Amino acid sequence: MKAVCWMGKSKVETLTVADPQLLNPHDAIIKITRTAICGSDLHLYDGFIPTMESGDILGHEFMGVIEEVGKEVTNLRRGDRVVVPFTIACGSCLFCKKKIWAACDNSNPNAHLMEAAYGYSGSGLFGYSHMMGGYAGGQAQYARVPFANVGPLKINSDLPDEKVLFLSDIFPTGYMAAENAQIQPGDTVAVWGCGPVGQFAIASAFMLGAARVIAIDRLPERLEMARSLGAITVDYSEEDVSVLTALKDLTGGIGPDACIDAVGLEAHSAQLQGTYDKIKVALLMETDRPSVLRQAIQAVRKGGTLSVPGVYGGLLDKVPFGAAFGKGITMKMGQTNMHNYMKPLLERIEKGQIDPSYIISHRITLEQAPEMYKVWRDKKENVTKIVIDPWAETAA
């Protein structure tokens, strides 16, 4: 089959590799019909996530048709249409029982690597480093899905792939971010980053009762999209704009009730601290660039909530923890507990409450993926979301 492989920092190639096979009794093989490139794939592309190896198949947002199931998979059969969650969960351990699926004990074959870095291991993820399981990803024509009895969401309706594909990660991730923001009726919520996760966080914040959402970014097409959802936008790159002042101005001086960092470890900053972080990362003195996190901690109101769906990987410098303590804020974060959200969010799509496909800007073939990683990283061509048809020969 053809697959998009990570071949080193800033180096992605579409290669012909072996087809996946059933390896365990709860596995399924799916023929992928649509797959996408995630913002978090850029952290791999840019070399921020350790334990990637040359040859790793990328991709964790995919859906398709069941080709073959292992002998213990009784809920799916060949021909079923499914969306696959990016976190892999066994469904049986203490954490799965508590519905903290992203903390599954039994799905990471390389748990010891993550234990060394984080104390304990989270669940395995598709196509997201060996530390996080080393599973081959879904930017390919086929994929092996472990614990297929637990994860994949069956799509029984004839909704097109593009409307349900983002149930694999970014829609539930944006929704959990809004849920983690503990929104009360009338709240003002500030969202940093108007990429796909930020978009779904904005839409979900409104669904959960936010009165006002303030969206922060610098790319005109993304800010436009946020306004189309009803958010007030702040362009942090504009001269004379201070995000902290803007958020005070828009909240009667008290600050947003909740802040959502939908940017994560590769934040850009118009301020001097952006340069500071780039230098420190280059000198291996920190691993992540936390300028959004710093600002969100600073901005959130007293007793407010900070929700972090943006990915962080390692060690952060100069995080204003005193401000977090001083204001008594709550911080909620982590990989998405996908399995809690896929079904209810599918119902919202089926009822026509949201059509997640509105964020798609590019439809491409597997062969185009390497060049599109570069476009995605550099935010060229007004890119907002790239979807791959792994069977297409020519671009749509």
Place this chain on the structure above:
Amino acid sequence: MSSALTEKPYAEELPTTGAAGMILNGRYLPPPEDKDGKIWVRTSALVQASPEDLYTIWRNVEQAPAWQEQITRVVKTGERTSHWVMETDGKTIEWDSEVLADEPGKRIAWRSTGGDSDNAGEVVFEEASGGRGTMVTVLQEFRMGKLASAWETFVGRNPKQAVIENLRHFKALAEAGEIPRTQGQPHGDRGLIGKTKASTYGEKIPNAIRLELICDRSHPVPGT
């Protein structure tokens, strides 16, 4: 070449300070120190199953190749004795083992009695609080120098890590009915550096698990 597993059998008593020597009179005790040519490892896991069921799976030694890395065959030779075959670093080693203590649903202790490996260990099953399953604690020792241990780390699996990983496999098998794996999945060219990292990633651990021995969850122990 690692020859630590070929020394004479070890015959001292194991520590008797309660559950795998972890708590004595309310005080936490660290695992024994590596010295005098012996290395120790202690590890624990919280497993969603009853102590009785877990005891049964563990005690069924012929099933061990389903969850113990590099163990290729175990044959029961008596009520309390068994013969073990392991493939490590491209060679086969064999030893005999006997059960020293057998408390159904609670504890098993064993030691090797002859052959190429000199090891002893115990496993303790304790019901966790609040319906949280069973705390399984393993304490194991090998007669093996630090240098030999380091060599094993380099060429394959560090023996201490193997005990930790085996308990992880045991837990996964008991809870989820399978052990997560990536050996045999597709990938692009690993390149020169990727090919040399034999010990780092599960994808390359040789002969990790005998897949055909993994049975379905409703019947974890064939023949019992």
